[in-house]
Every structure is written in structure tokens, then in C-alpha cells.
Amino acid sequence: MKLWKKGIILGMVVALAIVCVPEMYVKADGVPTVKASVISxxxxxxxxxxxxSVPVTVNPGEKAKDFFRFTVKKDSWVYVAGSLTLNDGNGITECHVYRxxxxxxxxxxxxxxxxxxPVYPEQFTTFLKKGTYYVETTTTKTPGNSLCDAKVNTFISTIPIxxxxxxxxxxxxxxxxxxxTWNANVLGAYAKQAQYQPGNISxxxxxxxxxxxIRYGTGSGKCKSLKIGKNKFKVSKVKKCTIMLEDTNGSRWSVVLNTGIKSSNKK
Incomplete structure (x- = not known):
């Protein structure tokens, strides 16, 4: 048999083997990169x-896996969710985000x-430092369906700190x-609580x-709760103060502010 014919047959065998494997991964050296939405x-x-958006056809006993990455260019609050665009049957997609x-x-x-x-929330939110993050989705058919023929859609939005x-x-x-003055409502319904206290808090x-x-704690005693909305408050005698925001998933971020206050010149 000629070499080129052997090559074609071998290629067909490999292709069939890939299609029949119940769990399919994208190779690490070919990880697709997506661009997360940056919003205000x-x-x-x-x-x-x-x-x-990735088309999948999942039969009984199979799992369709996808693996890709996205970059957070600046420290941000991140939202991850998804949906299935169904052609036939029905299914469920599990999505995990990694560092x-x-x-x-x-x-x-x-x-x-x-x-x-439910095993996981219908959307995942968190504060993340800038860097590259990896996403793995696993889709299976659900009971009562002979298959899941669908398009797996993943949504990722980021709001810079x-x-x-x-x-x-x-x-x-x-x-x-x-x-x-601080409007602590940029996260809208995803904001849980806001606080501030004097000093430079890491x-x-x-x-x-x-x-x-925390919900059932008292903190340092210097903390003051703020509104999830527009806040106006005054500080004195401190060169720095720190504000903190927590989202509904329990993820937190804090920022140190320079107050511009000069040291007192008391004699």
C-alpha cells in the first residue's frame, strides 16, 4: 500500500477514536483565548x-468538555455565567474557573x-487580580433525554476596580x-455590603x-457601614482611610484612599 494511502487510513482511525472518546479535552498547547467583556x-x-459558543452533541454516558482562557488586564470584579441553545434534547453544563x-x-x-x-450557583462572581484565567466546561445530557444537541454559551464580564x-x-x-464621596452601587444587585475605617488597611x-x-461579627470596632448607593462621609486627623466592598458571593476588595489631610500644627 502506498504511503499516502496509509496516511489517509491512519488519519481516519485517529479521527474516529477522538469522536468516540466520552470525555474530550482541548490540548493544552492549543488553548483558545477569548476576550472578556469590559463594562462600567x-x-x-x-x-x-x-x-x-461551542456546539456539542452528547449521547448517554458521554461528557463534552471545553477548555479556554481569558485575560483580566486590570484588577477587576468578574462575572461568569452561561446558557444552552438547544437543538434537541436537554442537558446541563458545569463550569469551573482556575488560576x-x-x-x-x-x-x-x-x-x-x-x-x-443545584450544586453550583447560576452565576459566579468574584474580585480577581489581573492575569490569565482558565475555564473548563463539562456538558452532559439530563435524565429523560436521549441526548443533548446544543450550543454551549459562556458569558464573562469584568468591571475594573x-x-x-x-x-x-x-x-x-x-x-x-x-x-x-463614593457611589458603592456599581455592582448593583451583586453588591452585599460596604464599609470604611480610618488608616491604611492592607x-x-x-x-x-x-x-x-462580618455578618455576625464586630470587626475592629473602627469599621463603619456604608450604603449600597451614594455615600458621603467626612474624616479628620488621618492621612489615609480604607473602603471595602463585598459582593453577594462573599468576595471582597478594599482600596486605600489618600485623604489629603495635613498634620496638625498644634504647639
Missing amino acids: SANLIEDQSAVR DEARTKEVGATEWGDVIV KKVFTVSVKNDKKKQKAKI LTKVNDSHVWK
Whole structure:
């Protein structure tokens, strides 16, 4: 048999083997990259298109897997969700987000489709530092359906931290006081609570219940709760203060503000 004919037959055998494997992964060296939607407010989430749509046909005993990555160019709040565009049957898609290509450091998970008993929330939200993140989706058919012939749609939206924490600081003439204005409603329905306290509080302590208030705790005693909306408050005698926002998934981020206040010249 000629070599080119052997090559064709071998290629057909390999192709058939790939189609018949119940679990299919995209090879690591060919990981597709998608561009996450960058928006200024959570109110715009519903207006965004899917960042990735993949057709799948899942028969009994099979799983259709997809693997791709996206980049967060600036520290941001991130929203991940999805949907199934059905052609025949029905199914469910499980989606996991990771910090690494090896999928050992999970950030969070969500699921969508014909969900009867929820295991993960219908959307996943979190604050993330800039970097590259990896997404794996697994689609299976649900009971009562002979298959799941559908398109798996994944939605990813990001809001830069600078948009979430857009703050105005105004000083009096002597620069002994500062009036701070912050609209803590950029995340809309996804915002849970906002707080502030005097001083320079490191982001590494954002989940420390001895520093920030939790639902059943008191924090440091210096914390003050703010509205999920427009806030105006005054500070004095401190050169820095820190504001913190928590989303409905329990993810937190804090920002240190320069108050512009000068040291007192008391004799």
C-alpha cells in the first residue's frame, strides 16, 4: 500500500477514536483565548454577548468538555455565567474557573441548563487580580433525554476596580478635614455590603474578621457601614482611610484612599 494511502487510513482511525472518546479535552498547547467583556456597571451585564459558543452533541454516558482562557488586564470584579441553545434534547453544563492551566487552583464554579438539584450557583462572581484565567466546561445530557444537541454559551464580564471604587475626595481650606464621596452601587444587585475605617488597611486583610465586619461579627470596632448607593462621609486627623466592598458571593476588595489631610500644627 502506498504511503499516502496509509496516511489517509491512519488519519481516519485517529479521527474516529477522538469522536468516540466520552470525555474530550482541548490540548493544552492549543488553548483558545477569548476576550472578556469590559463594562462600567453591572447593569450592562445582560447586554453582553457570549464570549464563547461551542456546539456539542452528547449521547448517554458521554461528557463534552471545553477548555479556554481569558485575560483580566486590570484588577477587576468578574462575572461568569452561561446558557444552552438547544437543538434537541436537554442537558446541563458545569463550569469551573482556575488560576492555572493545570486546573489545580480553582477560583470558583457555576452551572446552567436543565438544573434540577443545584450544586453550583447560576452565576459566579468574584474580585480577581489581573492575569490569565482558565475555564473548563463539562456538558452532559439530563435524565429523560436521549441526548443533548446544543450550543454551549459562556458569558464573562469584568468591571475594573477603578470603576467599582470611583471616589471623590475634597478638603477644606486648611486641609484638616476631607469629604469623601463614593457611589458603592456599581455592582448593583451583586453588591452585599460596604464599609470604611480610618488608616491604611492592607488588601491582604480584606477577609480578616478582626479587621472588617462580618455578618455576625464586630470587626475592629473602627469599621463603619456604608450604603449600597451614594455615600458621603467626612474624616479628620488621618492621612489615609480604607473602603471595602463585598459582593453577594462573599468576595471582597478594599482600596486605600489618600485623604489629603495635613498634620496638625498644634504647639
